[in-house]
Amino acid sequence: MEEKKLDVKTIFGFVLIAGLMIWMMFNNISKEKEAMAEDAKKAKTEKIEKAKEQAVAAVVNDSTQTDSLKVKALQGSLGAFAYSAALPSAKDNVTEIKNELVTLKIANKGGYIVDAKVNNFEQFHKGSGKPVQIIKDNNANLNIQFQTKDNRVLNTKDMYFEPTVTKEGANQVVTMRLKAGENQFLEYRYVLKPNEYMMDFGIRTQGLNEVVNTSKPLDLDWQLKAYRNEKSISYENRYTDVRYEYEEGKDNSLSQTSKLDEETVEGLTYVAFKQDLFTSILLTETPIKGAQLKSENLVNDEEKDTVYTKNFAAKLPLEFKNGELNYAMNWYYGPADYKILNSYDKNLDEVMPLGWGIFGWINRYVFIPAYGFLSGFLPHGIAIVIFTMLVRLVMSPVTYKSYLSQAKMKVLRPEIAELNEKFGKDPMKKQQETMKLYGKAGVNPMAGCLPAVMQIPVFYALFQFFPSMFDLRQKSFLWAEDLSSYDSILELPFNIPFYGSHVSLFPILASIAIFFYMKMTTGDQQMSAPQQEGMPDMGKIMKVMLYVSPIMMLFFFNNYASGLSLYYFISNTITIGIMLVIKNYIVDEKKIHAKIQENKTKDKPQSKFQKKMQEMMEQAEAQKKAKK
Incomplete structure (x- = not known):
């Protein structure tokens, strides 16, 4: 047998691959050594x-x-x-100040808030006895790192401040001073007013230009590891994020879903560490240049990571003026409640994820006032039902227009089928004749789409509205003990991916309602809209969606607020009722057919759109003949 010889190219290839593998091995070893050295x-x-x-x-x-x-x-x-x-105050003591709404503890060491409790609210379940605490057990810190003129790098979080407690009328004032001498200090000043979640906060220095290097800004580092406060950690984490205002009124946020998101912001005026239904916000009257914001997602496994949701950090450069710092700020610890945040007139309502553009407008000026009025004298579950009925009542003319368009198309179906059979081999001619038929009959094939498009802003606004309604928190209705969280009726001994380890009833009812609603509308659309040649079979697509949509809703809403699922259940049920009334008592297909036949006998001028479509088709037909 003749031996196969390796040619030069093959040998070169083997050598190249071997060399590449050796390089990769050494490169990985080098990187590992660098990482180990960095860790060490x-x-x-x-x-x-x-x-x-x-x-x-x-x-x-x-x-x-x-x-x-x-x-x-x-x-x-x-x-x-x-x-x-x-100083005698250099001890690990804390100073407590509180009013009717919040209780705050400020430590001598670091001079910052080490415990922030929102009074009158409880974690997870009403009656649990566990208060909502935004800060506790060292999950937050505030630090300024500076370099002294004798080249020491010091951190305020490790140093002892001298506390002074005073009163200004009904206001409680805590002054924390880190001293380099009797009249040389860094000062944090906290002012808590009665019945307020917002307090005044000031940072200033006096005489430190002789001690501290003032040639560059000092970084104020604020860090918070967000505690879980709600029943569903996945749902809470979805609405936990960093939100901020910059450049005189613009607002934005870091990613809610990314493992890690960072941003450098110019002209920052406030930063909010939003924890779903509670939030802490730091505001500054002097815009911050080059602020660095970071959000890290801590929930990798919802079965194991059950204490914290995200880790937030903000680095805010504080600039010296005439060798001193002097920043007037505010600090908010409390509910992420639209009414409360909006009352401060500081653009804090943007902390709420109410949607952008028209969606946010609908929520702010229509849904929030309307629901606020109803919930003012009705239990929240009943208020949602009445609110849903009002929304569907207002949208009923749109539903009527949509159904009327479908009924007209259904009447024309036999004639459209004849055109399909007559001009089956000439798609262009078939399209021309179909458009002529629509024009003579006075039917707009797009009329059924427009009502659906009009409902999109309302649908999306409501999708943003319910998760933002703080008023629903721990409010019960029927079997749902908390309308701001899921309504579990059965706990499973195992976890279903994308579904969870419990069964919520309102999503099941909403899925059943949307199935019957889609079955009604899908049947009419299939009857009224014949398949066009070269286009996808919409009948088959709608059949698939008939079953896929309810299943998607069942999985997607199982961990969502039961108030939102309740809305969709009531909304789809009411819509089914409205459509049955329209179909059986308002729209008469015989009268529609007679009207269409009457329209055909009239010389009805074409609309601009129809003329344009006719011209385009005639041009295409002429080009086709020219090619032949």
């Missing part, structure tokens, strides 16, 4: 910082040393700020 460096830095922190804490808590000895011992680590660490 980070761990070493954290270890050093931890050791410094422990050393400072040891000196601060040493009751045997005098203040002067403490200052001397701490100067090596803190420089001029050893003065603050040696």
